[in-house]
Amino acid sequence: MTSVRVAVAGGSGYTGAELLRLLSQHPNVQLTAVTSEKSAGTPVSAVYPHLQGIVSLTFEALAPEALAERADVLFLALPHTKSMGPVASCMKAGKRVIDLSADFRIKDPRTYETWYQTAHACPDLIGNAVYGLPELHRSAIAQARLVASPGCYPTAAILQLAPLIAHGLIVPDTIVIDAKSGVSGAGRSPALPYHFPEAHESLEPYKIGQHRHIPEIEQELSGLAGTRGQAATGETAGVTIAFTPHLVPMNRGILSTAYARMKGKLDVVELRALYRDFYKGERFVRLLEGAMPNPRHVRGANYCDLAVHTDTRAGWVVTVSAIDNLIKGAAGQAIQAMNLMLGYPEETGLVAPGIYP
Ligand SMILES: NC(=O)C1=CN([C@@H]2O[C@H](COP(=O)(O)OP(=O)(O)OC[C@H]3O[C@@H](n4cnc5c(N)ncnc54)[C@H](OP(=O)(O)O)[C@@H]3O)[C@@H](O)[C@H]2O)C=CC1
Numbered sequence: 154m155t156s157v158r159v160a161v162a163g164g165s166g167y168t169g170a171e172l173l174r175l176l177s178q179h180p181n182v183q184l185t186a187v188t189s190e191k192s193a194g195t196p197v198s199a200v201y202p203h204l205q206g207i208v209s210l211t212f213e214a215l216a217p218e219a220l221a222e223r224a225d226v227l228f229l230a231l232p233h234t235k236s237m238g239p240v241a242s243c244m245k246a247g248k249r250v251i252d253l254s255a256d257f258r259i260k261d262p263r264t265y266e267t268w269y270q271t272a273h274a275c276p277d278l279i280g281n282a283v284y285g286l287p288e289l290h291r292s293a294i295a296q297a298r299l300v301a302s303p304g305c306y307p308t309a310a311i312l313q314l315a316p317l318i319a320h321g322l323i324v325p326d327t328i329v330i331d332a333k334s335g336v337s338g339a340g341r342s343p344a345l346p347y348h349f350p351e352a353h354e355s356l357e358p359y360k361i362g363q364h365r366h367i368p369e370i371e372q373e374l375s376g377l378a379g380t381r382g383q384a385a386t387g388e389t390a391g392v393t394i395a396f397t398p399h400l401v402p403m404n405r406g407i408l409s410t411a412y413a414r415m416k417g418k419l420d421v422v423e424l425r426a427l428y429r430d431f432y433k434g435e436r437f438v439r440l441l442e443g444a445m446p447n448p449r450h451v452r453g454a455n456y457c458d459l460a461v462h463t464d465t466r467a468g469w470v471v472t473v474s475a476i477d478n479l480i481k482g483a484a485g486q487a488i489q490a491m492n493l494m495l496g497y498p499e500e501t502g503l504v505a506p507g508i509y510p
Pocket residue numbers: 162163164165166167168169188189190191192230231232233235253254255303304305337338339340341342478479482483
């Protein structure tokens with residue numbers, strides 16, 4: 154088996170730690186470097202004791218150019234707005250890059266600027282980036298040098314709505330997405346809302362109608378509508394959503410419930426058959442008919458569990474999805490993209506089931 158040299162920038166964060174855990178078990182990967190400024194000089198296992206005896210690297214403070222020399226594939230797990238420069242350097246060095254931040258997900262630099270309050274530093278590179286959701290962009294990811302790995306909420310929301318949009322079965326501007334995330338979604342840096350007494354036994358919506366994942370979800374759903382669905386029926390391809398995220402007192406996991414008004418009467422049996430067909434052969438999308446999606450069932454795993462229901466009395470279709478924000482919502486999905494880019498079987502290193510309870 155061939156092996157590829159892989160480095161992780163931002164390895165001291167939560168998604169970085171999950172990348173290290175998963176990559177250390179990948180049969181084709183040799184981990185060569187991991188960066189952190191604050192923990193430079195500290196062994197990875199001193200920051201993350203669960204990696205003791207598994208990852209022997211020490212965190213280093215490396216400039217992107219120096220990091221790029223150490224690997225063939227680079228995972229960047231840096232905060233959004235901080236990834237643009239490092240991505241440009243790694244691309245210039247001719248490396249394959251998988252960026253977990255939001256910096257290359259939005260195709261329109263003005264939209265990025267509006268939602269991230271920062272001008273894009275390298276708009277010329279945005280066109281090279283492929284949105285890293287394998288279930289929608291598999292062949293483009295396989296050809297890509299730069300993958301913009303999706304956000305956690307968008308992964309859950311896009312996967313649950315894609316079949317409905319692609320088949321033009323719902324009224325596009327009636328989509329309401331109500332999603333809940335565990336606290337690790339906010340990263341490892343401490344802040345008051347994530348302090349135990351604040352977050353524990355609490356459930357709070359935030360950024361109602363203002364969350365930066367809105368343009369990302371709309372971009373992908375509009376793309377689906379334009380290429381496969383509503384556009385064919387002569388309607389506008391632009392999809393507008395109402396999105397409310399919530400912080401829930403779990404370490405990890407997202408549960409997303411999406412509602413949309415049905416065009417005409419849709420039979421739930423037919424809808425489920427349509428979802429089965431849309432996701433046929435997809436290793437990491439599990440369609441549930443008896444059980445309900447629950448973040449508990451995907452903890453530590455790369456699955457997205459999905460269920461479709463109809464409220465025929467009120468005329469709504471209701472879909473529910475569950476992912477682990479750090480795995481299918483971040484590190485696992487990024488490794489899925491790497492496997493595609495390198496021609497490895499897509500599930501390599503990702504097949505372990507979740508942990509329960
Ligand atoms: N958490 C989640 O569920 C998800 C997160 N993402 C995205 O992945 C990326 C990483 O997220 P997450 O792991 O949660 O974040 P964390 O806050 O846990 O970690 C951030 C990492 O970036 C480093 N870092 C912080 N500030 C800077 C800076 N100014 N310049 C360079 N490096 C810096 C930190 O290193 P140091 O030790 O030096 O502080 C740390 O390694 C983000 O873009 C996030 O939006 C994507 C999907 C899901």
